[in-house]
Amino acid sequence: MNIRQRRRLLFAAALSSAVLLAASACSTSAGSASSSANASDSLVVGMSLPLSGAVADVAKAGYQGYQQWAADVNASGGLLGKQVSLDVLDDGFDENAVVANYNKLISQDKVPLLLGTFSSLLNAPASAVAERQNMLYVEPSGGNSDLFTRGFTKLFLAQPATTDALPDRFVQYITALPASERPMTAAYVTQDDPSAAPAVDIFRQKFEALGIRTVYNQTYSPTTATFDPIASAVAQSAPQMIIQGAVTDDGVQFVRSLEKLNYNPKFFFQTQAPADPAFPAAVGGSNSDGIFTAVGWSPNAKYAGNADFVTGYTQKFGEAPSEDAANSYTAGQVLEAAVKAVGSLDQTALANWLHANTVQTIVGPLKWDATGVPDGTLLLGQLQGNVLQITLPEEAATTTTVISPKPAWQQ
Amino acid sequence: MKRALLRGSAKRSSRLLALLIGVLALAAYPVLSDNLYVQNMLILTFILAIGASGWNIMGGYAGYISLGSSLFTGLGAYTAGILVADFGVPPFIGCLVGGVTAGVAAALLSLVTRRTRGMYFVIVTFAALQLFGLIARNWKSVTGGSSGLAMPLPMWNIAYQDWPFYYSLLVVLLAAIAVSVLIRRSKLGTGLFAIKDDEDKASGIGINAAAYKMIAFVLGSIFIGVAGGIYAYYISFITPAGMFDIVASVLMVLAALLGGRGTIWGPVLGAFIIEPLSELTTTSFGGPNAGSFRLLFFAGILVLVVLFLPKGLIPSISEALHNTARMGALRIARGSSSSGASARTQVAGERGASAMAGDALKVSGLTKSFGGVKAVNDVSLRVGAGSVTGLIGPNGSGKTTLFNLIDGTVTPKAGTVALAGTSIERASRARRAHAGLARTYQLPRLFDSLSVIENVVAPERRFSLTRLFLPRMSGDERDQALDVLAQFGLAGFADISPSDLSYGQRKLVELAQILSLDPVLVMLDEPAAGISPALTERLTAIIRNLNGQGIAILLVEHDLAFIAELCDNVFVMADGEVVAEGTVAELTGNAVVVDAYLGEPAALGIGKVKS
Incomplete structure (x- = not known):
């Protein structure tokens, strides 16, 4: 066989395997299409989620939250007399893909209802597509306040508050302390992320107004790998309180660096990281004790339906729901309430109803201003015995105990 | 011949017709169909095609691979975003200004990368992309930092769908293609292809490579910048991660490589394959599992292109189509080439004649060391106007290095070079060529x-x-x-x-x-080495003829019969120094020369010298 023949053979082999690949992909798509049935007896709700790519693990919980909501709605008789089915697309955490996907859902699949996606990065362009095409858009995340400055009338955030309200409860807690027990000095460190940095800045302004001196203030890049330099700079400035805008792994890394230096602030608040069920084990022993955080949802909160959601979800998926799962479940609840109250799929009527009414959800009662910003506040949580307890507000609190000051690190 | 021309023009007009139909179909689509999904797909395809075509001017024509194309997307987007958000400029005007920003940035980047080639250019463009991403992230007061910039929603009625985005991008794409065509057909294009093949050689024939590359880079970037602005307005939200995106850069490169790098339609074809295919895998296959299918598809395409179509689709296909035709043409060419061997070349312009008096070349004290080796040591020589001067010496005696010093390929440590009385030792290679210095290799x-x-x-x-x-x-x-x-x-x-x-x-x-x-001096580096006696004869006639027109010639050659036949005066180099000067007859009697060069007089071919 000469070289040319061999190359031709190789080419044929590669081509046929490519064709086979495409064929198998087609057959798979046929399978999944029937599961997300487009039949006339079902009401299709469309959404695009970052199921592959950088935030795939977080998005999986969000997807399961939506599935749990659809199962619950269908168990109670569906919407407008029809069973709900989900038309789910994957955008790979890509802005172009999310725009393409929502365009496809609206103009090609012609879904009658939409639900939102995850992250401000994706919700910003996706909500613009929906708004332009006059579709109601209830988003489970995307709390960046810039999203609500564009005069949209059909955008609603299904969380108790945007990130601007994240500091409220902890500031309330510190303010209520007797002056002698309040911290005198504070250090602020935050990841450069839209869900953390603006909130930490608000913290600083409010605490400075309260007379707490800022001794350290630093923003670090999302790609920061080692936190020892930042931690030792913080320790050098000897703050009595540390506020960290901790989005993911950086929360644990920073705590571990402080443990190494054995630096113990009296008060320690981290924005998102401590809400992760894996956080206490990652920082080790009982070192998570006394760390504060803000959460939009707690599995222990006493709001109607919350306990059922936690049980149902855990049974169905074999794991406890995360806050992302709860957020998408909440988004489903908001959509469901509007459709049931209005009794039609008129998008403008649905949006008008949401602007005028309060919806009871697993994160508490939600109502929105004209821009779609919820007017609630988040919950203040504290890790106690490796369990995240809610300490504020009183009506949602799961404990009356507050650990203060934070116990010293155990080596 | 005439029939071939007719066939060519028929082919051209059918190609034009196809182009016209394509453009009309694209222009008509949004009016005929209200499918916003397809409209969106075409919008994203146009953006990718503009990016790939813009990249192709530098990457395809000039051979400079940039991984930083998203830099211009980002600059266009942020310029438009800031102008719209802070200064109330109409969005589409902002996009045009974004193109200008991108062009200015490309000009500055060309200055920085003036001396970088190959892999280093790839790295510098990649670093520039990262750098600008960092600036956008940290210059919060202007760019909004990681929180991004929100663009206003389009103000036109929803009945017009996304037409303004669609048509403005279609116009930008057509403009980018038109400019690609014009460049390819212009002297700029010739120069860029020459730079891709052999940049040093291109400089040696007077092509100002730095200027060519800057113009190519700027022209390509302007379109990417304008498209970036429109893209930002379309996506409605600008973030550093989304705009200064390395993946988008790589997709532009992939589109150009797939369709055919350096061709006009290759990047466009690549974009029209990649973007719809990406959509197809995202939305039609697998639903929630689409991500995995997309990865498989793109990996598969990449493997197929690299293995079977390394030049891209268009060159591979047209090569296959033209192979037979070309073989025929070659046979015809071979048949007619033996005629017309006369060497009455009339090429010298006014310069050759005007340089008749004085020295064509005067070199004094030229010195160059490589490490501890003095390759050329204090060499001085003169080539009289209108003379044929020889330069001989054993291998490694510094002849080619001397040529490289004279034409500017290598910078001397000391010494001066004057061409027809004008000092040129500080001039760039291109300037020396403009002054009338020419060489062969x-x-x-x-x-x-x-x-x-x-x-x-x-x-x-x-x-x-x-x-x-x-x-x-x-x-x-x-x-x-x-x-x-x-x-x-x-x-x-x-x-x-x-x-x-x-x-x-x-x-x-x-x-x-x-x-x-139109040279004053031609330097020939072993012109007769390895060629047939018949060609050597033709070469001799050509050189005589050139000399007859007043062009001075400096000739390096080992064939002493050839030297003896042509040269009035000969310099001998050994170990980086000129050891003797004279006619061949004089030199054959010079013991130093004989010793340095050959070791025995017989080899000088004395018998032939007087022929």
């Missing part, structure tokens, strides 16, 4: 991306901006070049690639090429 260096005749027309006698945008080859230029080729016996090979020529023919083409510089 031991192994001929031609531009294989250009045809033989384009190689001959490629040299540039002076740099002028307006000249760059003239057609590749005017009718006069073609006639003149054909004339020169005919006199060299190469007329039948005018329109084929030099890679199809024999070694000796390539040497002749290189000589024909440098004559286009």
Whole structure:
């Protein structure tokens, strides 16, 4: 066989395997299409989620939250007399893909209802597509306040508050302390992320107004790998309180660096990281004790339906729901309430109803201003015995105990 | 011949018709269908096609691979975003200004990368992309930092769907293609292809490579910048991660490689394959599992392209189509090439005649060391105007290094070089070529991306901006070049690639090429080495003829019979120094020369010298 023949053979082999690949992909798509049935007896709700790519693990919980909501709605008789089915697309955490996907859902699949996606990065362009095409858009995340400055009338955030309200409860807690027990000095460190940095800045302004001196203030890049330099700079400035805008792994890394230096602030608040069920084990022993955080949802909160959601979800998926799962479940609840109250799929009527009414959800009662910003506040949580307890507000609190000051690190 | 021309014009008009139908179909689509999903897909395809076409001007034509194209997307987007958000400028005006910003940034980046080539250019462009991403992230007061910038929603009625985005991008794409075509057909394009093939050689024939590259980079970037602005307005939200995106950069490169790098339609075709395919995998296959399918698809495409279509789709297909036709043409060319061997070349312009008096070249005290080796040590020599001067010496005696010092390839440690009385030792290579200095190489260096005749027309006698945008080859230029080729016996090979020529023919083409510089001095590096006796004879006649027109010649050669026949005066180099000067007859009696060069007098071929 000469070289040319061999190359031709190789080419044929590669081509046929490519064709086979495409064929198998087609057959798979046929399978999944029937599961997300487009039949006339079902009401299709469309959404695009970052199921592959950088935030795939977080998005999986969000997807399961939506599935749990659809199962619950269908168990109670569906919407407008029809069973709900989900038309789910994957955008790979890509802005172009999310725009393409929502365009496809609206103009090609012609879904009658939409639900939102995850992250401000994706919700910003996706909500613009929906708004332009006059579709109601209830988003489970995307709390960046810039999203609500564009005069949209059909955008609603299904969380108790945007990130601007994240500091409220902890500031309330510190303010209520007797002056002698309040911290005198504070250090602020935050990841450069839209869900953390603006909130930490608000913290600083409010605490400075309260007379707490800022001794350290630093923003670090999302790609920061080692936190020892930042931690030792913080320790050098000897703050009595540390506020960290901790989005993911950086929360644990920073705590571990402080443990190494054995630096113990009296008060320690981290924005998102401590809400992760894996956080206490990652920082080790009982070192998570006394760390504060803000959460939009707690599995222990006493709001109607919350306990059922936690049980149902855990049974169905074999794991406890995360806050992302709860957020998408909440988004489903908001959509469901509007459709049931209005009794039609008129998008403008649905949006008008949401602007005028309060919806009871697993994160508490939600109502929105004209821009779609919820007017609630988040919950203040504290890790106690490796369990995240809610300490504020009183009506949602799961404990009356507050650990203060934070116990010293155990080596 | 006439029939071939007719066939060519028929092919051209059918191609034009296809183009027209394509454009009309794209223009009509949004009006005929209200499918916003397809409209969106086409919008994203246009953006990718603009990016790939813009990249192609630098990456395809000039061979400079940039991974930083998203830099211009980002600059266009942020310029438009800031103008719209902070200054209330209408969005589409902001997009045009974004194109200007991108163009200015490309000009600055070309200055920075003036001396970087190959892998280093890739790295610098990648680093620039990261740098600007960091600036956008940290210059919060202007860019909004990681929180991003929100653009206003389009103000037109929803009945018009996304038409303004769609049509503005279609116009930008057509403009980008038109500019690609114009560049390819202009002298700028010839220069860029020459730079891709052999940048040093291009400088040696007077092509100001830095200026060519800057213009190419700027022109490509402007379109990417405008498209970036429109993209930002369309996506409605600008973040550093989304705009200064390395994946988007790589997709532009992939589209150009898939369709055919350096071709006009390749990048466009690549974009029209990649973007819809990406959509297809995202939305039609697998639903929630689409991500995995997309990865498989793109990996598969990449593997297939690299293995089977390394040149891209368009070149591979057209090669397959034209292979048979070209073999026929070659046979015809070979048949006619033996005629016209007369060497009555008339190429020298006014310069050759005017330089008749004084020295054509005067070198004094030229010195260059490589590490501890003094390759050229205090060399002084003169080439009289209108003379043929020889330079001989054993291998490694510094002859080629001396050529490199004279033409500026290598910078001397000390010494001066004057061409026709003008000092040139500080001038760039291109400037020296403009002054009338021309050389050939031991192994001929031609531009294989250009045809033989384009190689001959490629040299540039002076740099002028307006000249760059003239057609590749005017009718006069073609006639003149054909004339020169005919006199060299190469007329039948005018329109084929030099890679199809024999070694000796390539040497002749290189000589024909440098004559286009209207040289004062021609330096020939072993012109007779490795060529047939018949060609050597033809070469001798050509050199005599050039000399007869007043062109001075400096000749390095080992064939002493050849030297003796042509040269009035000969310099001998050994160990980096000039050890003797005189006629061949004088030198053969010089013991120092004989010892340094050959060791025994017989080898000098004394018997032949007087022939």
